[in-house]
Amino acid sequence: MSSSGSVGPKVTQRLKHKLGFKSYEKPKDSTAREQQRKAAQVLDAEGRDVTPRPLCPTFLGVLPLDEIFSSKGSDRSKPTSSFADLLTSSSFLESTSQSSLSPKDSWTKETIDSLTLQDVNPNLPAPYKVPVKINRVEEDLTEDMLDEVVQKVITDRDTLTLLDLSLTHGVSEEAEDSNAVQERNVLYAELCRNRTNNDKYVDGATQTLNGMPKVKKIQTNKNIVVDEGATATNWDLHDSYCEQKKTPEAHEADIQDLTASTGKGQDRTAESISGDTGSTVSSLLEKCEDSFKARPDLEDVLMSDSFKSSLLVMERAVATNVLLAELAAYKNLPVLEDPDRTAEPGFGEQSDEDEEHLSTPTMKHLWVFVCDLTKGYKATSMAWSKKNSNILAVGYIAHDSKNPNPGLICCWSLKNPKWPERVYSCHSDVMSLDFSANNPSQLAVGMKDGSISIYSVNTEGETAFIASSREGSRKHLHPVMQVTWTKHQLKLSEKERQDVLVSVSIDGRITKWFLGGSGLDCIDLMKLKKIYDAKKKAAGGKKVEGNVLVPAIPALCFDFHPTEYGIYLVGTYDGLIHECSVSNNEQFLNTYKHHIGPVNHVEWSPFSPDVFLSCSSDWSMHLWQRGVSAPTMSFRSAYSEVHIAQWSSNSPALFAAIYKQWVEVWDLNSNIMFPTIVHHAAADVELTSLLFARDSDSVLVGDTEGQVTVYKLPNLRVGRTKKVESLDDIIQSVSSHRW
Amino acid sequence: MKVDVEGTLKRIESYKGVIGTIVVNAEGIPIRSTLDNSTTVQYAGLLRHLAAMARSSVRDIDPQNDLTVLRIHSKKYEIMVAPENNYLLIVIQNPCE
Numbered sequence: 001m002s003s004s005g006s007v008g009p010k011v012t013q014r015l016k017h018k019l020g021f022k023s024y025e026k027p028k029d030s031t032a033r034e035q036q037r038k039a040a041q042v043l044d045a046e047g048r049d050v051t052p053r054p055l056c057p058t059f060l061g062v063l064p065l066d067e068i069f070s071s072k073g074s075d076r077s078k079p080t081s082s083f084a085d086l087l088t089s090s091s092f093l094e095s096t097s098q099s100s101l102s103p104k105d106s107w108t109k110e111t112i113d114s115l116t117l118q119d120v121n122p123n124l125p126a127p128y129k130v131p132v133k134i135n136r137v138e139e140d141l142t143e144d145m146l147d148e149v150v151q152k153v154i155t156d157r158d159t160l161t162l163l164d165l166s167l168t169h170g171v172s173e174e175a176e177d178s179n180a181v182q183e184r185n186v187l188y189a190e191l192c193r194n195r196t197n198n199d200k201y202v203d204g205a206t207q208t209l210n211g212m213p214k215v216k217k218i219q220t221n222k223n224i225v226v227d228e229g230a231t232a233t234n235w236d237l238h239d240s241y242c243e244q245k246k247t248p249e250a251h252e253a254d255i256q257d258l259t260a261s262t263g264k265g266q267d268r269t270a271e272s273i274s275g276d277t278g279s280t281v282s283s284l285l286e287k288c289e290d291s292f293k294a295r296p297d298l299e300d301v302l303m304s305d306s307f308k309s310s311l312l313v314m315e316r317a318v319a320t321n322v323l324l325a326e327l328a329a330y331k332n333l334p335v336l337e338d339p340d341r342t343a344e345p346g347f348g349e350q351s352d353e354d355e356e357h358l359s360t361p362t363m364k365h366l367w368v369f370v371c372d373l374t375k376g377y378k379a380t381s382m383a384w385s386k387k388n389s390n391i392l393a394v395g396y397i398a399h400d401s402k403n404p405n406p407g408l409i410c411c412w413s414l415k416n417p418k419w420p421e422r423v424y425s426c427h428s429d430v431m432s433l434d435f436s437a438n439n440p441s442q443l444a445v446g447m448k449d450g451s452i453s454i455y456s457v458n459t460e461g462e463t464a465f466i467a468s469s470r471e472g473s474r475k476h477l478h479p480v481m482q483v484t485w486t487k488h489q490l491k492l493s494e495k496e497r498q499d500v501l502v503s504v505s506i507d508g509r510i511t512k513w514f515l516g517g518s519g520l521d522c523i524d525l526m527k528l529k530k531i532y533d534a535k536k537k538a539a540g541g542k543k544v545e546g547n548v549l550v551p552a553i554p555a556l557c558f559d560f561h562p563t564e565y566g567i568y569l570v571g572t573y574d575g576l577i578h579e580c581s582v583s584n585n586e587q588f589l590n591t592y593k594h595h596i597g598p599v600n601h602v603e604w605s606p607f608s609p610d611v612f613l614s615c616s617s618d619w620s621m622h623l624w625q626r627g628v629s630a631p632t633m634s635f636r637s638a639y640s641e642v643h644i645a646q647w648s649s650n651s652p653a654l655f656a657a658i659y660k661q662w663v664e665v666w667d668l669n670s671n672i673m674f675p676t677i678v679h680h681a682a683a684d685v686e687l688t689s690l691l692f693a694r695d696s697d698s699v700l701v702g703d704t705e706g707q708v709t710v711y712k713l714p715n716l717r718v719g720r721t722k723k724v725e726s727l728d729d730i731i732q733s734v735s736s737h738r739w
Numbered sequence: 740m741k742v743d744v745e746g747t748l749k750r751i752e753s754y755k756g757v758i759g760t761i762v763v764n765a766e767g768i769p770i771r772s773t774l775d776n777s778t779t780v781q782y783a784g785l786l787r788h789l790a791a792m793a794r795s796s797v798r799d800i801d802p803q804n805d806l807t808v809l810r811i812h813s814k815k816y817e818i819m820v821a822p823e824n825n826y827l828l829i830v831i832q833n834p835c836e
Contacts, residue, residue, distance in 0.1 A: 233795055238802030301764060301826045302744050302771075310821035310828050311747045313808050317819050321834040322755045419750060 316415040326366040327414065329712055330696050363665070363679050363699065363711035369394070369412045370707040371419050376400060377408055379702030382691040383433045385457075387440035389695050390414040391421070393457070394708055395430030395445065407447060409433065411457050412708070422457050424464060432482045438499040442466070446480030446503050452513060452520060454501075469513065469520040478506035478554070486560040486568075502560070502568075508552030510570060510580075526585050528553040528572060557601050559612070569612060571599030577614055579626070592624055594631050601644045607652035608728050615645035615657060625731065632731055635666060637675055644690045653730060654713075656699055658690045663701055665713060668730050679711065756833045758816060763787065763827040770826075782818075782829055790822035 042051045195201045301307055320327060328335045369392070377396035385391035396408040407426030429448035436442040441458045452475070453468040469475040485499040501513040501520075508528040513520045554573040561567040566582040567589070575595035578588040597618035605611040610626035619639055622631035640659040648654035653668035657675075664675035681687050681703060689702035697713045752760055752773060759774040763783040772779040794806040811818040816833040 233799050235795065235798030235802040238798075301762065304825070306823050307826060307828070308744060308747075310807075310823060311744065311751070314819060314821055314828060314830050315747060315751050317808055317810065318751055318754045318757060318830060318832055321817065321832055324834065418754070419747075 319416045319418060323367055330366055330698055361677050361714045363677055363713055366710040366712050367417050368707050368709045369417045373423060374706030377706040378704035379689050379706055379708050381432045382689055382700060382702055383435055384694055385435045385440060386437040393433050393443055395433045396706060397429040422460055424455055431480055434483050434485050436485045436499045444483045444501050446483040448479040450476035450478055450480055452480060452503055467515055467520050474522055476505035476507055480505045481556050482558060487565045504555045504558045506554040508555055525582055526580050528555050556598055559603050562604055562606055569602045571602045571614060573598045575599060577602055594622055603647055605647050606649055613645050613655060615642035617641040621645050621657060633734055646690055646692055648692050649694055650697060656690055658687050660686050758831040758833055761829040765825045786820050786829055787827060790820045794822050
């Protein structure tokens, strides 16, 4: 009775008295709607009626109610509502102007013309004029009329069939068994027909008995509820997922390992790691864990691999803690003052430097690489790893010739000066070492018996040994003085330059090595032969025939040019320095002759091109320029053999020299006549090797005790007013002064 | 030469300022220690949970990462803990002795 709410209370009461007057509401509705619709006629610009027609076909059913109402003479009561009830999608209007029930034909015409705008265009509701309707209704109904008993007959309308599938009974004609279905349908239809008057079929009635309901009660124990919480952390999910990926065989294999009591098995026992105190995290392996009650033993723990790696890390942590200040000084890092420990004086404070500036500069002793293994050896050669500047390889020679390991190689890390990371023993004294740049883990070693070995420092022990030239047919027969990895002359691109191992030996051969077949094989780059002085020949009157054996001259050192690959210098036993090229193995490009004694070390300057330094056992060092036959500068400060003279890799005018008992550091910026720093070794100790640190102002000195000491050079430029000159400028000034 | 576990442990203990080392097994029972029993038990019990929590945090951020060393630098000394699945290695050092 939704519409009654809109009608006035008077009419509502009257309506309630009548039976079947519910339908009256609808006429009001319909009339109201009719008004709406009439009002909502669509007219185009020229006034033509273009109202859309109803979508559903009109129904030509009889309207019994209309007849009844029309007898009363009421205009209003021409309900189309009965239709409207049944067919909600459309409703039919009739003209209010009609006074009598129109015949069907006229009805249809009307209805066709009428609007059903409610359905078609719901956006145009005309306002529902309630008071007007009410008034109209009230006018027609008189009191007498209301008191009459009126009979209404409400009938159902014909069923509107939209789709009839009865013929097919749900099976399409194209289906395979449609014939069978249709037959059955026909049979069934016959059966139904026959049933009605047939004696075979008797209608009977049954009644099902309802069982008596019975209430039964039981009582159970209360379910014990336990709250269990688990934290699913990110990593636990990851671990479970990784475990799940493993095949069952792998699981079995792991369980086998458990019994073997290796450390691996232990990792599986505690998959449940507490995310926080109390709650445990579940994992797939807990069921495996229960079956194997392996309890980690002290031995198992200690022997496990992870324990060893933990120990390694821990040792480094402890060592760096102890050496914190020294390492910071090495790396030129400032040490933060610990506010809780103000009593200790800082290591690199400014006051120290100021004091030093006044007195002679000295090297600060930082720390020593020494361990029990190196006792009884002397350190002869050192090399930095090309890739990791923390790794230092040191070669040792045993003092005692009866030592079963006459040669030793130790790879030290800056983080732990008390124990080397790798220790390899060699069958012969180690004379020289070098790391490869291309394969940073390869270390080439030249030994006293003339053999060359390559080690891989990635692994420990015997597996590190890669190749040796011991079985080679053309190996050196004399001690190998120096090995070096140098860039190949041929290049594809700068990055692809391969490293080539070159060695120099006392037998006068400079050879290039490569890994062939079963070991190292070599090609001679140069053979040093004695150069006969032309004058001597003439004086002697003898001509040297071609098939006279020419003795080879021992070569003691060599160095490749840093930028021009393929050019190298060789220092020889008779004081000559030859400049040679890789491509020419017969002749020297140049010879520099000034030294009287054997040339112990030559080195190109890493900063100035074509400048090199040489030192020899004739107590002197010379600075040469390439192409100039006489040395540009000479340094002579002590009456002792110079073993090694090396350029600093940080400062262009700095180099250091090792004598037997002391180290000299020359700074050509400040003084070209005297060394800037002189450091004496302890009394019984001789110094045997020298190496500049690459990324720090430090110098490493090896001695006969097997110790490698790290010294920090003071900042020699502190307090200087002059600008630092490059080496070229110094040379220029020296050359100009000379002439 | 293989890493000599005993030798390494002895070497660690001989460094300057190292007060003690403790090895604790998975259940929290100290299996090797250079300190007295009560201190050992106290360290083991307290550090176990802290190391597990630190480890959980590191792995939560990236499950493929793992904690190697947890260093607690305090006023008086530094405690270094290396946690693993089945043991705990604790070293206490006073670096500025």
